[in-house]
Amino acid sequence: xxxxxxxxxxxxxxxxxxxDVPGRRAxxxxxxxxxxxxxxxxxxxxxxxxxxxxxxxxxxxxxxxxADAARALVARIEEGGGRALxxxxxxxxxxxxxxxxxxxxxxxxxxxxxxxxAAVQPTQELAGMSLADWRAVADVNVHSxxxxxxxxxxxxxxxxxxxxxxxxxxEADRPAPRHAHYCASKAAVVMxxxxxxxxxxxxxxxxxxxxxxxxxxxxxxxxxxxxxxxWEAAAPTGRLGRPEDVGDACVFLASPMASWITGHDxxxxxxxxxxxxx
Numbered sequence: 001x002x003x004x005x006x007x008x009x010x011x012x013x014x015x016x017x018x019x020d021v022p023g024r025r026a027x028x029x030x031x032x033x034x035x036x037x038x039x040x041x042x043x044x045x046x047x048x049x050x051x052x053x054x055x056x057x058x059x060x061x062x063x064x065x066x067a068d069a070a071r072a073l074v075a076r077i078e079e080g081g082g083r084a085l086x087x088x089x090x091x092x093x094x095x096x097x098x099x100x101x102x103x104x105x106x107x108x109x110x111x112x113x114x115x116x117x118a119a120v121q122p123t124q125e126l127a128g129m130s131l132a133d134w135r136a137v138a139d140v141n142v143h144s145x146x147x148x149x150x151x152x153x154x155x156x157x158x159x160x161x162x163x164x165x166x167x168x169x170x171e172a173d174r175p176a177p178r179h180a181h182y183c184a185s186k187a188a189v190v191m192x193x194x195x196x197x198x199x200x201x202x203x204x205x206x207x208x209x210x211x212x213x214x215x216x217x218x219x220x221x222x223x224x225x226x227x228x229x230x231w232e233a234a235a236p237t238g239r240l241g242r243p244e245d246v247g248d249a250c251v252f253l254a255s256p257m258a259s260w261i262t263g264h265d266x267x268x269x270x271x272x273x274x275x276x277x278x
Contacts, residue, residue, distance in 0.1 A: 027051065027054055027055040027248070027251055028055060028251060028252060028255035028256070028257050029055065029056055029255075030052060030055040030056045030057040030113075030251065030254060030255060031056035031057075032056075032112075033052075033056070033057040033058070033112040033113055033254065034057065034058045034059075034060065034104070034105075034107070034108045034110050034111050034112055034113070035049075035052045035057045035058070035059050035060065035112065035113035035114070035115065035254065036059075036060040036062065036100070036101065036104040036111060036113070036114050036115070036148075036152070037049045037052065037059060037060070037061055037062060037115045037117055038062040038091060038100075038114075038115065038116055038117050038118035038144070038148060039062065039063070039064075039117040039118030039119065040059075040061035040062055040063060040070060040073060040086075040117070041061070041063035041064075041065070041066025041067075041069040041070045041073070042066055042069050043215070043217065043243060044117055044167060044212065044215055044243045044246050044247075045061075045062075045115075045117040045118070046069070046073055046243060047242065047243020047244045047245075047246060047247045048115050048117060048167075048243070048246060048247040048250050049061050049073060049077070049084070049247075050073070050076070050077065050243075050244070050247065051244055051247030051248055051250065051251050052113070052115075052247070052250070052251060052254070053077040053080065053082040053084065054080075054082075055251045055255075056082075057082075057112075057113065057254075058082070058083040058084065058107075058108055059077060059082065059083070059084040059085075060084070060085050060086075060087055060103075060104040060107060061073050061074060061084055061085070061086045061087070062086075062087055062088070062089060062091075062100060062104075062118065063086060063087075063088055064088065064089065064090055064091065064118070067086070067088065070086035070088075071086055073086070074086050083108075085104075085107050087100055087103055087104065091118050091140055091144035091147075091148065092139040092140055092143070092144065094143070094147045097144055097147035097148045097151060098147065098150075098151045100148070100151075101114070101148055101151035101152050101155065102151070102155075105155045110155075110159060111152060111155045111156065111159075111162070112156070112159070112161065112162055112163065112254070113162065113163045113164075113165070113254040114148060114149065114152040114162075114163070114164045114165070115164075115165045115167065115250050115254075116144070116145045116148055116149065116164070116165070116166045116167060116189075117167040118140060118144060119140060119141045119167065119185075120136070120137055120140050120141065120182075121179075121182050122136075122137065122181070122182070123178040123179060124178055124181070125177075125178055126180045129180070129181065133181065134181050137181040137182060137185050138181070138184075138185055138188075141182070141185035141186065141188075141189065142185050142188045142189060142192070145166055145189055145192060146192060149164050149166075149192070149196055149207070152164060153196070153200050153203075153205055156200075156203070156204070156205045157200070157203040157204075157205065159204075160203070160204045161204040161205070162204065162205045162206070163205070163206050163207075163208075163253060163254040163258075164193075164196065164200075164205065164206070164207045164208075165207075165208050165209065165210055165250050165253050165254065166189045166190070166192065166193045166207075166208070166209040166210070167189075167209075167210055167212065167246065167250075168186045168187075168189045168190045168193075168209045168210065168211045168212075168265070169182075169183075169186040169211055169212060170211050170212070170213050170267060170269050170272070170273055171183045171186055172186040172187040172189070172190045172211060172265075173187065173190075174273070186211075189209060190209045190211070190265055193207045193208055193209040193263065193265070194207075194263045194265075197262040197263030197264075198263065201262055201263075206253075206258070206259075206261065206262035207262060207263065208253050208258075208261060208262060208263065208264045208265070208266060209264075209265050209266070210246060210249045210250060210253070210266050210268055211265055211266065211267045211268065211269070212241055212245075212246050212268050212269065213231070213235075213240075213241055213267075213268065213269025213270060213272050213273075214227075214228075214231045214240050214241060214269075214272075215240065215241045215242065215243060215245075215246065216240040216241065216242055216243075220240075228240065231272065234272050234275050235269070235270040235271055235272050235275075236270065236271035236272075236274065236275075237270035237271055238270075239270060240270070241268060241269065241270060245268055246268055249266050249268050253266065
């Protein structure tokens, strides 16, 4: 969703620390699952990883530059009684995508869920954008999704089961100024999920996408006050999203409760997409 340039990582208020958190809404039981979450060092990815851990899954937290944050995430999950592993990879490199998936599967001898969350969101006008600028977004937002999904599907096919979830955006079909490369990349991710669902379904692999709206982060209201006010006024729920809102959707899609759901685009935006624009 549209945010000001160079956004900081979203916050994760009231985060779960492990499997059993009093006062938290109930989650499906993912005990026995091993989930790889890309881009887990901060923001949405961190919230997704924590929700998987709270549901009982063992979590592989991928990072590229946030080593300290990834280690802190692993420590938080382990303090709550869960199991986690941090792994680094540059997902703009196809070989590193495949190595990441292989290492994640080797850790516990299986890989049952992949959440393709890693992404970049620069802002730039089309008029001054170079092909290199366009490719820099596509390499991370689209090409890494293709490579990681292909690698994970190889593991899951041998197992006869698995779930892949792409984190897209409501900007996949609602363009925003200075976000042409980002919007196009997220539209591609949505269509990749549908195509992969079609081809991998016969092997017991489900593929879906989650389309978040505006997710809270520290300082967002100060950096972009008019945007936050517009969002809160437009959302029927009256608030911004939280990383755990996205995490809950991912946990559901990876759970047996979603065993007949594949090729679906799950919008998590507090109802903003229901608002008429005319």
